[in-house]
Amino acid sequence: xxHAPAAxxxxxxxxxxxxxxxxxxxxxxxxxYPTNWPEQPAxxxxxxxxxxxxxxxxxxxxxxxxxxxxxxxxxxxxxLWSRREGVPVDRIAxxxxxxxxxxxxxxxxxxxxLARVVAEAGELGLFPVLDVVESDTSATALYERTGWRFxxxxxxxxxxxxxxxxxxxxxxxxxxxxxxxxxxxxx
Numbered sequence: 001x002x003h004a005p006a007a008x009x010x011x012x013x014x015x016x017x018x019x020x021x022x023x024x025x026x027x028x029x030x031x032x033y034p035t036n037w038p039e040q041p042a043x044x045x046x047x048x049x050x051x052x053x054x055x056x057x058x059x060x061x062x063x064x065x066x067x068x069x070x071x072x073x074x075x076x077x078x079x080l081w082s083r084r085e086g087v088p089v090d091r092i093a094x095x096x097x098x099x100x101x102x103x104x105x106x107x108x109x110x111x112x113x114l115a116r117v118v119a120e121a122g123e124l125g126l127f128p129v130l131d132v133v134e135s136d137t138s139a140t141a142l143y144e145r146t147g148w149r150f151x152x153x154x155x156x157x158x159x160x161x162x163x164x165x166x167x168x169x170x171x172x173x174x175x176x177x178x179x180x181x182x183x184x185x186x187x
Contacts, residue, residue, distance in 0.1 A: 012053035019062035023101040030102045056109040063104030066113040067097045076154035077129035077168035093126040131166035147172030
């Protein structure tokens with residue numbers, strides 16, 4: 001008789017970073033995410049104006065990751081949502097650095113990480129949005145399957161020599177604090 005793997009979503013801690021970088025490396029090889037491999041992958045995971053970071057564990061191993069942060073001045077999704085809903089940009093949070101290791105897929109970890117970050121945004125009184133490189137069809141499928149609403153596309157300037165087209169999404173409504181996967185309990 002086989003057992004269902006134990007899956008948890010919990011806050012990320014500094015000792016988790018090596019395992020997060022290893023999982024990110026596997027995702028980069030399998031899927032090309034992130035598009036540009038960072039010189040300092042741990043710094044890439046922890047940089048920016050973070051509001052929180054979480055990991056998904058599967059059978060006691062870090063298998064996925066997500067962060068919630070303030071949007072930057074060049075972020076497309078917060079601007080789209082702000083214009084559409086008349087919400088000030090400072091009331092919007094950006095979901096970022098979401099990935100699940102290839103060997104841990106099929107257990108709902110991506111959806112659980114999204115649910116946790118949406119719940120956190122709601123607890124902070126912020127509305128979550130995200131963007132994804134237009135060519136990343138598997139991530140797009142996850143967002144649409146979990147109810148994220150397509151806002152439109154835009155050009156994201158990553159550097160003076162690199163501009164990419166991104167698809168922007170807004171979280172499903174309503175944003176409910178304490179949603180599935182929010183407490184670190186098994187989900």
